[in-house]
Amino acid sequence: xxxxxxxxxxxxxxxxxxxxxxxxxxxxxxxxxxxxxxxxxxxxxxxxxxxxxxxxxxxxxxxxxxxxxxxxxxxxxxxxxxxxxxxxxxxxxxxxxxxxxxxxxxxxxxxxxxxxxxxxxxxxxxxxxxxxxxxxxxxxxxxxxxxxxxxxxxxxxxxxxxxxxxxxxxxxxxxxxxxxxxxxxxxxxxxxxxxxxxxxxxxxxxxxxxxxxxxxxxxxxxxxxxxxxxxxxxxxxxxxxxxxxxxxxxxxxxxxxxxxxxxxxxxxxxxxxxxxxxxxxxxxxxxxxxxxxxxxxxxxxxxxxxxxxxxxxxxxxxxxxxxxxxxxxxxxxxxxxxxxxxxxxxxxxxxxxxxxxxxxxxxxxxxxxxxxxxxxxxxxxxxxxxxxxxxxxxxxxxxxxxxxxxxxxxxxxxxxxxxxxxxxxxxxxxxxxxxxxxxxxx
Ligand code: EPU
Numbered sequence: 345x346x347x348x349x350x351x352x353x354x355x356x357x358x359x360x361x362x363x364x365x366x367x368x369x370x371x372x373x374x375x376x377x378x379x380x381x382x383x384x385x386x387x388x389x390x391x392x393x394x395x396x397x398x399x400x401x402x403x404x405x406x407x408x409x410x411x412x413x414x415x416x417x418x419x420x421x422x423x424x425x426x427x428x429x430x431x432x433x434x435x436x437x438x439x440x441x442x443x444x445x446x447x448x449x450x451x452x453x454x455x456x457x458x459x460x461x462x463x464x465x466x467x468x469x470x471x472x473x474x475x476x477x478x479x480x481x482x483x484x485x486x487x488x489x490x491x492x493x494x495x496x497x498x499x500x501x502x503x504x505x506x507x508x509x510x511x512x513x514x515x516x517x518x519x520x521x522x523x524x525x526x527x528x529x530x531x532x533x534x535x536x537x538x539x540x541x542x543x544x545x546x547x548x549x550x551x552x553x554x555x556x557x558x559x560x561x562x563x564x565x566x567x568x569x570x571x572x573x574x575x576x577x578x579x580x581x582x583x584x585x586x587x588x589x590x591x592x593x594x595x596x597x598x599x600x601x602x603x604x605x606x607x608x609x610x611x612x613x614x615x616x617x618x619x620x621x622x623x624x625x626x627x628x629x630x631x632x633x634x635x636x637x638x639x640x641x642x643x644x645x646x647x648x649x650x651x652x653x654x655x656x657x658x659x660x661x662x663x664x665x666x667x668x669x670x671x672x673x674x675x676x677x678x679x680x681x682x683x684x685x686x687x688x689x690x691x692x693x694x695x696x697x698x699x700x701x702x703x704x705x706x707x708x709x710x711x712x713x714x715x716x717x718x719x720x721x722x723x724x725x726x727x728x729x730x731x732x733x734x735x736x737x738x739x740x741x742x743x744x745x746x747x748x749x750x751x752x753x754x755x756x757x758x759x760x761x762x763x764x765x766x767x768x769x770x771x772x773x774x775x776x777x778x779x780x781x782x783x784x785x786x
Contacts, residue, residue: 351760351761351762351763352758352759352760352762353747353758353759353762353773354756354757354758354759355732355747355750355751355756355757355759355781356732356755356756356757356782357599357730357732357750357751357752357753357754357755357757358752358753358754358755359599359751359780359781359782360596360599360600360601360602360638360780361592361595361596361599361601361602361603361751361776361779361780361781362601362602362603362779362780363603363604363778363779363780364603364604364605364606364778365592365603365604365605365606365775365778365779366605366606366607366633367394367584367585367588367589367592367605367606367607367608367770368392368393368394368420368582368584368585368607368770369390369391369392369393369394369420369581369582369583369584369585370543370544370547370582370583370584370585370586370587370588371394371396371398371399371585371587371588371767371768372517372542372544372585372587373543373544373547373548373582373583374390374393374394374398374399374582375398375399375401375402375444375446376446376449376521376525376544376548377390377547377548377551377580377582378390378399378402378403378406378422378424379402379406379446379449379450379453379525380453380525380548380551380552380555381406381411381424381426381577382406382409382411382426382429382450382453382454382457383426383453383456383457383525383528383529383552383555383575384426384555384575384576384577384578385426385427385574385575385576385577386427386576386577387423387424387425387426387427387577388423388424388426388551388555388577388578388579388580389421389422389423389424389577389578389579389580390421390422390424390579390580390581390582391419391420391421391579391580391581391582392420392581392582392584393415393417393420393421393422393582394420394585394770395417395420395770395771396766396767396768396769396770397763397766397767397768398444398446398767398768399422401440401441401444401446402444402446403415403422404440405432405437405440405441405444405446405447405450406424406426408432408436408437408440409429409430409431409432409450409454410426410428410429410430410432411424411425411426411428411429412424412425412427412428413425424577426457426577429454429457429458430458431454431458431460431462432462433462434462434463434464434495434496435464435495437462437463437464437496438464438495438496441464445476445518447463447464448463448476448479448518448522449518449521449522449525450463451463451479451483451488451499451522451526452483452486452505452522452525452526452527452529453525453526455483455486455488455499455500455501455505455526456501456505456526456529456530459500459501460498460499460500460501461498461499462495462496462497462498462499463496463497463499464495464496476518478512478513478514478516478518478519478522479518479519479522480497482510482519482522482523482526483499483522483526485508485510486501486505486506486507486508486526486527486530486534487501487502487503487504487505487506488500488501488505489501489502504530504531505526505529505530505531506530506531506532507527507530507531507532507533507534507569507570507571508530508534509534509535510523510534510535510536510537511536511537511538512536512537512538512539512540513538514538514712515538515539515540515541515565515652516540517540517542517544517545517652519540520536520539520540520541520545520567521545521548523536523539523567523569524545524548524549524552524559524567524569525552527569527571528552528555528557528559528569528571528572528575529571529572529573529574529575530569530571531571532570532571533568533569533570533571534568534569534571535566535567535568535569536566536567536568536569537564537565537566538565539561539565539566539567540565540652540653541561541565541652541653541654542652542653543583543586543611543612543653544583546561547580547582547583549561549567550580551578551580552575554578554579554580555575555576555577555578556572556574556575556576557569557572557575558570558572583609583612584607584608584609584612585607585768586608586609586612586613586616586657587657587659587660587741587768588768588769588770589605589607589608589609589613589634590613590616590620590657590659590660590663590664591660591663591741591744591748591769592605592636592775593605593608593616593620593625593627593634593636594660594663594664594666594667594745594748595663595747595748595751595779596625596636596637596638597620597623597624597625597636597638597643597667597670598666598667598669598670598748598749598751598752599638599748599751599752600638601637601638601779602635602636602637602638603635603636603637603779604633604634604635604636605633605634605635605636606632606633607632607633608633608634609634610629610634613634614654615654615655615656615657616656616657616660617634619646619648619656619660619664620636620664622644622646623643623644623646623664623667623668623671624638624639624641624642624643624644624671625637625638625639625643625667626638626639642671642672642727643667643668643670643671643672643726643727644671644672644673645668645671645672645673645674645675645724645726646668646671646675646676647675647676647707647708648661648664648675648676648677648678648707649677649678649680649707649708649709650677650678650679650680650681651680651681652681658679658680658681658682658685659741661677661679661685661741662685662688662741662742662744662745663741663744663745663748665677665688665689665692665699665722665724665745666692666745666748666749666752667748668724668726669692669697669698669699669724669726669727669728669730669749669752670726670727670728670752671724671726671727672726672727673725673726674723674724674725675723675724675725675726676706676707676721676722676723676724677721677722677723677724678705678706678707678708678711678720678721679713679720679721679722680705680707680711680712680713680720682720683712683713683716683718683720684718684719684720685720685742686701686719686720686722687738687739687742688738688739688741688742688743688745688746689701689722691733691735691736691738691746691749692730692745692746692749694733694735695730695731695732695733695735695749695750695753695757696728696729696730696731696753697724697726697728697730697749698724698725698726698728699722699723699724699725700722700723701719701720701721701722701723702719702720702721702722702723703716703717703718703719703720703721704721705720705721706721706723707721729753729754730749730752730753730754731753731754731755732750732753732754732755732756732757733750733753733757733758734757734758734760735749735750735757735758735759735760736760736761737759737760737761737762737764737765739764740764740765740767740768740769741768743759743761743762743764743765744765744769744772746759747759747762747765747772747776751776751781
């Protein structure tokens with residue numbers, strides 16, 4: 345049984361998830377494509393947009409900046425008209441942004457449109473410090489002036505931003521997006537080396553190219569952008585949310601279930617699918633989605649390292665760790681993207697999992713966090729039966745993994761703070777119901 349009351353979810357586990365659900369556009373693409381619409385002189389239409397809180401947050405932020413947003417949430421369509429872009433007050437931005445880090449990506453487009461931008465202190469999931477130094481350095485290199493004030497950060501462009509040559513110290517997704525959203529309308533050529541090349545970034549490049557940008561991507565993490573004077577709106581269908589798809593796949597595996605994820609696509613999930621198979625999960629890919637299932641028999645322990653694309657995504661890690669508690673033997677997971685992404689295992693331990701976290705790099709190679717005081721490696725010993733517990737959702741992906749643990753456990757768990765999961769998982773309680781979890785929604 346699953347019962348929802350305000351921010352609390354009661355989950356009675358022990359039943360394999362079985363059935364079909366649909367995933368729509370990727371949270372970590374759609375929010376950026378919405379920001380890209382600011383750069384056009386005419387409206388942009390986005391399709392396959394999920395009904396999640398991050399989309400609502402960016403909608404609010406765009407409206408604050410004078411963008412007219414017409415949404416058809418059921419069809420998954422957003423019509424964004426940026427013809428009357430204006431400045432917004434930092435206090436309003438702060439109030440609307442909530443925990444989102446998206447305001448930082450408004451900077452480039454607003455500097456081009458208005459010559460200035462304000463951003464509040466930024467939130468996001470509590471999975472590490474999550475600094476914005478790369479973003480501010482990029483904006484400065486284009487010629488922007490950055491002033492930190494008591495209320496936030498004020499950024500100005502005294503003249504048209506100038507193309508530049510930038511090398512990222514780490515292939516940051518957000519910093520690469522910052523550069524793209526700024527370079528497309530800067531004067532001259534920009535060259536970025538050490539770029540992130542996640543599929544969500546490639547789809548953002550698709551959007552920008554449709555809008556009139558000139559962008560080339562080399563095989564060695566180098567992206568070149570020739571700035572143009574004007575961009576126009578476009579129509580684009582968002583790529584599927586591969587994090588959500590992998591989350592449901594992990595839920596199917598952990599509960600011994602069988603879930604068809606309509607909308608899931610293979611090319612963006614190759615690395616996940618390899619790992620899923622090594623753990624003992626099976627999958628069948630067809631034209632409309634991917635069926636993930638537990639074929640019976642014991643699951644196998646693995647050694648895993650998270651990495652930037654094309655490696656194993658950090659966002660896939662937390663849901664899969666729950667499935668690893670059900671695998672025979674010792675699994676080792678080395679988190680190399682965020683220094684603090686194992687906080688969620690405390691709750692799993694409370695439910696009966698045997699997980700130790702270490703400061704050392706237990707993967708095949710040392711990472712940025714090895715010589716520092718971060719518990720960024722985990723050893724999971726399984727299989728361990730899980731039992732129901734009271735759990736507080738720590739962050740988006742950790743929260744979903746707690747949900748999987750509750751679905752795997754015998755008895756009724758109380759999961760608090762589930763509204764955090766609404767940030768990135770569309771109608772997840774309805775989907776649980778569709779997969780046979782007994783939902784009671786008073
Ligand atoms: N970093 C810096 N300085 C910066 C920016 C990043 O040191 O100015 C560091 C971060 O601290 C982190 C690493 O670089 O250690 C990677 O961060 P990145 O910039 O790549 O992450 P992001 O753009 O903030 C996006 C997703 C995350 C996802 C990561 C990695 C969005 C809104 N968020 O974050 O998604 O984990 O890329 O793929 O796109 C999630 O969906 O739950 C989520 C956290």
